[in-house]
Amino acid sequence: MGLKQTVGRQLAPRLQELAPGMTSGFVREALNRAIDGVGPLQPAAVAADKQLAEQRGSVDRAIHEVIENNVRLAGAQGFVTNVGGLVTMAVTIPANVTGLALLQCRMVAGIAHLRGHDLDDPRVRNAILALLLGEDQVNDLVKRKKIPSTPMALATAPAHDPTIDGVISAVVATDIIARVAGKRLATTVGRRVPVVGGVVGAGADGFATWRVGRYADRELLPRKK
Numbered sequence: 001m002g003l004k005q006t007v008g009r010q011l012a013p014r015l016q017e018l019a020p021g022m023t024s025g026f027v028r029e030a031l032n033r034a035i036d037g038v039g040p041l042q043p044a045a046v047a048a049d050k051q052l053a054e055q056r057g058s059v060d061r062a063i064h065e066v067i068e069n070n071v072r073l074a075g076a077q078g079f080v081t082n083v084g085g086l087v088t089m090a091v092t093i094p095a096n097v098t099g100l101a102l103l104q105c106r107m108v109a110g111i112a113h114l115r116g117h118d119l120d121d122p123r124v125r126n127a128i129l130a131l132l133l134g135e136d137q138v139n140d141l142v143k144r145k146k147i148p149s150t151p152m153a154l155a156t157a158p159a160h161d162p163t164i165d166g167v168i169s170a171v172v173a174t175d176i177i178a179r180v181a182g183k184r185l186a187t188t189v190g191r192r193v194p195v196v197g198g199v200v201g202a203g204a205d206g207f208a209t210w211r212v213g214r215y216a217d218r219e220l221l222p223r224k225k
Contacts, residue, residue, distance in 0.1 A: 027101060027169045027176070031129060034105035035119050041106060045119060048110035059114050059222075066114070067213035070107035074100060075206030101176050104132050104209055108216045116223035117155055126164055127155035129172045131216045137175065146171065151219050 037043035042050070048066055055061035108128045109119055117124045130138055130151040141147045147168060148154070154164070 027173045030101035031105045044106045044109035045113040066110040071210045074103045074209035111216045115220045122160045124155045127151040
């Protein structure tokens with residue numbers, strides 16, 4: 001685990017103090033809104049189907065476009081929530097955390113939909129959240145028996161185990177908050193010049209989202225609808 005992530009995990013409890021209500025519940029809320037649509041963002045399946053139509057039925061090309069579109073959005077929201085300098089840190093943390101969770105959930109849900117997975121299935125929803133952690137952390141958590149299996153195995157489990165819901169939500173919440181905290185700590189010097197901080201934030205959020213998208217693309221195998 002890198003220095004930024006280690007320090008970020010140490011700061012996560014403090015971030016929850018700065019942002020009341022930033023518990024694992026926000027992860028499920030972000031997932032629900034990503035799937036159902038919120039504000040200008042279309043529901044994940046609708047946006048994915050639009051890309052499928054534009055790519056003339058090619059699922060692989062549609063997935064590529066879903067990833068690229070959400071990477072651009074993540075970069076944009078990363079820029080907006082990281083501009084303003086050190087003074088606004090406590091205010092912008094909640095926006096950055098929830099924005100990143102929403103966009104990454106939306107992207108992964110779109111990929112799951114294109115691969116034939118039912119977004120209303122709680123097993124699939126758990127798989128979507130697990131994918132947000134990234135491949136290395138998922139493998140580590142499976143090895144340490146913190147989560148039962150890989151995202152694809154979660155999505156196709158014989159039955160839904162409700163006890164897994166809270167475990168995955170809590171792990172994902174801690175991870176997202178820690179990553180945002182670590183990124184902010186690493187860019188403190190840059191944030192003294194607000195525009196520089198915004199550029200760093202945009203790049204970090206966009207790259208993180210791209211990695212999650214590539215992992216979801218590899219992990220979620222096609223299923224018959």
